[in-house]
Amino acid sequence: MDKGFPVLSDAPVGLGGDELxxxxxxxxxxxxxxxxxxxxxxxxxxxxxxxxxxxxxxxxxxxxxxxxxxxxxxxxxxxxxxxxxxxxxxxxxxxxxxxxxxxxxxxxxxxxxxxxxxxxxxxxxxxxxxxxxxxxxxxxxxxxxxxxxxxxxxxxxxxxxxxxxxxxxxxxxxxxxxxxxxxxxxxxxxxxxxxxxxxxxxxxxxxxxxxxxxxxxxxxxxxxxxxxxxxxxxxxxxxxxxxxxxxxxxxxxxxxxxLMPIDAGGYLGSLPMPSGFAEHRSLLGEIVVPNPRRIKRVLNTLAVTCAMGGPGLRPDVVIRLVVLRVQSPDLYDAIAARPHLAAALEDMYAGRLPLDRPDRLIERYGQAEAEPVAAAVRRFHRSQDYLRGVFRGTAFTEVTDELPRYLTMLGR
Known part of the structure; x- marks a missing residue:
């Protein structure tokens, strides 16, 4: 995080600060x-x-x-x-x-x-x-x-x-x-x-x-x-x-x-982004809820995470996790308990997870984890519209082994 990056206040604004x-x-x-x-x-x-x-x-x-x-x-x-x-x-x-x-x-x-x-x-x-x-x-x-x-x-x-x-x-x-x-x-x-x-x-x-x-x-x-x-x-x-x-x-x-919902992308465009995250502004605009307070919480968390995270972190993965932590804390906690759940949800949204084949799930996750993972996927899959954008692609799959590091940094 740049030393001069401002943490955003949630105080009500007047006419001079009307980004909304x-x-x-x-x-x-x-x-x-x-x-x-x-x-x-x-x-x-x-x-x-x-x-x-x-x-x-x-x-x-x-x-x-x-x-x-x-x-x-x-x-x-x-x-x-x-x-x-x-x-x-x-x-x-x-x-x-x-x-x-x-x-x-x-x-x-x-x-x-x-x-x-x-x-x-x-x-x-x-x-x-x-x-x-x-x-x-x-x-x-x-x-x-x-x-x-x-x-x-x-x-x-x-x-x-x-x-x-x-x-x-x-x-x-x-x-x-x-x-x-x-x-x-x-x-x-x-x-x-x-x-x-x-x-x-x-x-x-x-x-x-x-x-x-x-x-x-x-x-x-x-x-x-x-x-x-x-x-x-x-x-x-x-x-x-x-x-x-x-x-x-x-x-x-x-x-x-x-009040009409704000344009999340347009509102994000009026706010400063932490260093390293600006190129992923469109991803954030797609998955963050159009709520000024939630958006500022996400940006503030990204700023602090950027400052303490160290090298090698993928900004697109950090953005996804921070949004989950702010908007869906139950799902974030479930991923923190079972990091491979994130990749399983990516597979589910892409049609690659065989929930109807217990033997395949056991082969992939092991006897002890197969049923808990399947239950969590059933619970959270399509539970909120924005999750489709969070789990589109293979970002979590690509960092499966490193995901505990991300989760430890963000905390629970």
Whole structure:
């Protein structure tokens, strides 16, 4: 690896580093957000698999709003993953909303910030419940605590009702001043399934308001998992869970935007390749999944491997193994346990492996290995489309005796 080769960061990028071509999304979405003709409440859903660039798109939208429409929006940024594990994500969402409104330079929503702070203080006073449930107490004391708890909960419920009313009043006031409240909610993918559904329900309950726009970034399959967890007692099958997930998002999201898969080859062309691997860029473009995060992980692993691997390594073999390690760890582990499995899969894709002839398999791999190799080939052959490119040709067959060295270098 060249000493100056940069390891690639996975941090979200702004408009100045848009190798993904997301600029085509930004202007239309900013137009929707700032256009007075857009009726509110309004929710934009940015959907895409893990690592597809959703956070970068949200950052670009925020950057464009800040640069071109600074006085027309109050922008709130909530990172769900930072607050994972909280009893309910509503509280940190309210904290974030409060902090942003207090910092609004024109003080349009300061009253709402004060009301939110009051609600948070009461919501976090549920220590009464813990006092009731823990430790020995007398009947009189239990009744006293129960009464206090009921009174406190009543105050909280009253404040929650008032919170929505206050938020609406202050959003209306901001609108009179020419501004809208824009709430960015990111990294939902990284939260637990039940947390995702709880947060979405809170957003619908408290932020479905005039002059308020919400931008959600999430992978749809994660929402489906949350639905499956939340309603597991109903015993819905997979098809029903997908149907409920679609209906759930349809009720929340007025503008769904599914990120189109990137052109892996084109994206690779915008990124630096480690020394010695550039001539195999087309191979990498064929077998790597079109996912920015996965592509950067592959390139970073290639860079480190190149630095520590020593002479004599074939770049095309290293590329294949690194892609397997990142994209199909189960298959990579199976090859690490039985290196001759890689050549067997090459033979299988080429039609040269006689799975229906146990005697031939025993002759090739020995009595002890014949059946495990055959079972692994049956499991992984055609399990993913990109594997056809990985096992095309005879690269693994040509380095069968040296493959343990490659695998030791890459680790498991």
């Amino acid at each position: 071509g997301f600029g085509r999304y930004v202007d239309p979405l900013v137009q929707v957000i700032t256009d007075e003709a857009t009726e509110t409440p309004f929710t934009i859903g940015v959907f895409g698999p893990w690592g597809s660039g959703k956070s970068s798109l949200l950052r670009m939208i925020d950057q464009r709003l800040a640069e071109e429409h600074p006085g027309r929006t109050v922008r709130v940024h909530f990172n769900s993953w930072v607050h994972r594990g909280e009893p309910h994500l509503l509280l940190p969402l309210l904290h974030t909303l409060q902090d942003t409104l207090e910092q609004d330079g024109r003080r349009r929503l300061r009253e709402a910030a004060g009301r939110i702070g009051y609600v948070i203080a009461h919501l976090t006073s549920d220590t009464l419940l813990r006092r009731v449930s823990g430790g020995a107490v007398t009947l009189d004391k239990l009744q006293e605590l129960s009464q206090q708890y009921a009174e406190q909960r009543g105050k909280v419920h009253s404040e929650l009702r008032g919170l929505r009313r206050t938020l609406q009043e202050q959003a209306d006031r901001a609108a009179d001043d020419g501004a809208r409240l824009v709430i960015f909610i990111d990294d939902l993918d990284r939260c637990q399934p039940h947390e995702i559904v709880d947060l979405l329900e809170s957003v619908k309950l408290f932020l479905d308001l005039r002059h308020v726009l919400v931008i959600l970034a999430v992978a749809k399959n994660v929402v489906d998992q949350g639905i499956a967890v939340k309603y597991r007692e109903f015993g819905f099958d997979a098809a029903k869970v997908l149907e409920i997930g679609d209906e759930y998002l349809d009720k929340m999201v007025q503008l769904p935007l599914s």
